[in-house]
Amino acid sequence: MVLCAAMSEIGTLEQVLWGLSFSFNLALVFLLLYRKNYRLYPCFLLYALLNLFQAVIIFASLQRWSFGSATLYKIAWGTQGMVVLARAVSVAEVCRHVLAKYRGIWGLGWRLSVAVAALVLAYSWAVAANHWQLFVLTADRSIELAIAVAILALLVFARYYQVVIEPAARFLAIGFFLYSCSQVLNDSILERWLQQYATFWNLLGAITFLTSALLWGWALRLDPQKARSQPQLLPEDHYRLLSPAINARLKALDEQLGHFWRAEGEKT
Amino acid sequence: MSLAFYVFLAILALLFVVFVWSLRNPKGHTVPSPSSAIPQDLQGSHVTHLPQIRRALAPADLEFASKRIPREALRRMQRERRNVALAYLSALQAELQRLLRTARIVAALSPAVAGGQELERVVLTWNFLWRYRVIRLSVWAGFTPLPQISDLSDLLSGYSVRLEETMRKLAERAAMVAEMVSSPDRRRIDPI
Numbered sequence: 240m241v242l243c244a245a246m247s248e249i250g251t252l253e254q255v256l257w258g259l260s261f262s263f264n265l266a267l268v269f270l271l272l273y274r275k276n277y278r279l280y281p282c283f284l285l286y287a288l289l290n291l292f293q294a295v296i297i298f299a300s301l302q303r304w305s306f307g308s309a310t311l312y313k314i315a316w317g318t319q320g321m322v323v324l325a326r327a328v329s330v331a332e333v334c335r336h337v338l339a340k341y342r343g344i345w346g347l348g349w350r351l352s353v354a355v356a357a358l359v360l361a362y363s364w365a366v367a368a369n370h371w372q373l374f375v376l377t378a379d380r381s382i383e384l385a386i387a388v389a390i391l392a393l394l395v396f397a398r399y400y401q402v403v404i405e406p407a408a409r410f411l412a413i414g415f416f417l418y419s420c421s422q423v424l425n426d427s428i429l430e431r432w433l434q435q436y437a438t439f440w441n442l443l444g445a446i447t448f449l450t451s452a453l454l455w456g457w458a459l460r461l462d463p464q465k466a467r468s469q470p471q472l473l474p475e476d477h478y479r480l481l482s483p484a485i486n487a488r489l490k491a492l493d494e495q496l497g498h499f500w501r502a503e504g505e506k507t
Numbered sequence: 508m509s510l511a512f513y514v515f516l517a518i519l520a521l522l523f524v525v526f527v528w529s530l531r532n533p534k535g536h537t538v539p540s541p542s543s544a545i546p547q548d549l550q551g552s553h554v555t556h557l558p559q560i561r562r563a564l565a566p567a568d569l570e571f572a573s574k575r576i577p578r579e580a581l582r583r584m585q586r587e588r589r590n591v592a593l594a595y596l597s598a599l600q601a602e603l604q605r606l607l608r609t610a611r612i613v614a615a616l617s618p619a620v621a622g623g624q625e626l627e628r629v630v631l632t633w634n635f636l637w638r639y640r641v642i643r644l645s646v647w648a649g650f651t652p653l654p655q656i657s658d659l660s661d662l663l664s665g666y667s668v669r670l671e672e673t674m675r676k677l678a679e680r681a682a683m684v685a686e687m688v689s690s691p692d693r694r695r696i697d698p699i
Contacts, residue, residue, distance in 0.1 A: 341615050341616070342617075342618045342619070343614060343615070343616075343617040343618055343619050343620035344614055344615055344617075344620055346619065346620065347620045347622055347625060350622075351622075363515070363518075380515070384515075384518070387522055388522070391522055391525055391526055391529065394526065394529035394530065395525060395529045397529075398528075398529045398531075399611065400611050400614060400615040401608075401611055401612070401615065402615060413530070416526060420519055420522060420523070423515060423518075423519060424515075424516075424519055427511075427512050427515040427516065428512075470615075470616060471616075472616050472617065472618050473613065473616045473617055473618075475617070475618050475619060477613060477617060478613055478614065478617035478619065478620060478621075481609075481610075481613050482610065482613060482614065482621065482624045482628075483624065485606055485609060485610045485613070485628070486610075486624060486627050486628055486631065488606055489603065489606055489607075489610075489628060489631040489632070489635070490631055492599055492602060492603055492606075492635060493631050493634050493635045493638075495599060
């Protein structure tokens with residue numbers, strides 16, 4: 240009864256989706272604890288807990304303030320900031336879990352991911368910086384885009400260096416990527432059609448969260464122990480010896496093609 | 508705001524394309540054990556077949572043949588010369604892929620990686636691949652006259668010497684590395 244009274248201002252479908260999101264989130268926390276995944280992904284547990292905390296806070300606030308009130312807006316976005324930051328840390332944790340055993344490329348990878356994510360953050364901020372009334376929305380979108388790019392950098396890096404990503408980490412990364420991308424899309428549409436779209440915004444957010452939560456749940460029920468073996472690394476001087484030599488050989492091949500190229504150019 | 512909206516849509520579309528590409532499973536390509544990371548056949552370069560290719564594509568041959576054989580046979584000869592050029596290009600590309608695989612494995616299994624080296628490799632690969640595709644298409648379509656292609660080998664005399672030198676050094680280094688790996692004193696290759 241209390242729940243219904245508090246949420247009477249929100250549509251039925253939204254209520255159902257919010258309820259489902261809360262249940263999925265709760266299940267995620269139980270799964271993390273029951274399967275002891277929190278040992279591997281403590282930041283992900285923190286993220287899931289913060290998500291629950293946000294839902295409880297917003298629900299409690301709804302009993303006191305009306306749905307469109309400024310106070311509720313501040314509470315919602317304030318807690319959202321914490322949740323987004325926790326998600327960013329979780330993403331970093333997944334990246335570390337995948338690449339850290341390959342010390343060399345992890346050292347390069349995390350710097351590259353942070354640099355690319357910072358560039359994207361700055362760019363997306365600059366693109367929308369002249370609309371200060373949409374400050375929170377812009378910040379949210381910029382961070383989400385940076386998170387999506389960081390995950391993509393991880394996936395591209397892993398593919399380039401032929402690093403196998405264990406299924407659990409893979410599904411977690413896919414869930415994070417899809418969720419961040421849909422949030423960017425959602426924020427962009429909301430920014431453009433603020434009035435008309437506002438009612439659907441929360442709804443689509445809930446749907447994308449449900450989808451991602453399903454992927455995360457699937458990831459957590461997979462056995463994380465299978466791919467935990469550490470690769471045997473080469474001695475340090477191997478790279479110093481071989482890498483320049485291989486690059487020299489590549490350059491030679493490139494020059495070889497260059498001669499084809501120039502010969503063709505001279506004729507034409 | 509409208510421009511920003513479309514910019515973000517374009518960025519998202521691009522991210523999705525890269526995302527799908529990155530999720531595609533490269534079959535059988537995983538980081539192997541350190542022992543198989545050491546290149547085994549560093550001398551086996553297709554680049555060393557250039558003199559034979561040069562002979563096969565010599566313009567004098569074609570000129571000589573054009574005066575003595577019927578047109579149909581001459582066409583077949585040109586087609587075959589083109590096939591030789593295409594096969595040579597394919598061999599170069601296969602060699603590139605082999606080198607890249609070795610380079611990636613060595614990088615993945617190294618405790619420290621130089622960003623400059625990796626970036627240089629990416630640039631070299633891009634340079635090679637786009638030129639390779641254009642040239643291959645051009646040769647395949649018959650836009651590149653084969654006598655001209657054969658002339659390129661004249662430009663390579665100085666280059667070949669350098670290449671041989673590089674390959675010799677590389678082989679020496681690889682032999683040294685292989686010796687270190689197979690050495691009974693494995694203190695230096697303990698897991699790090």
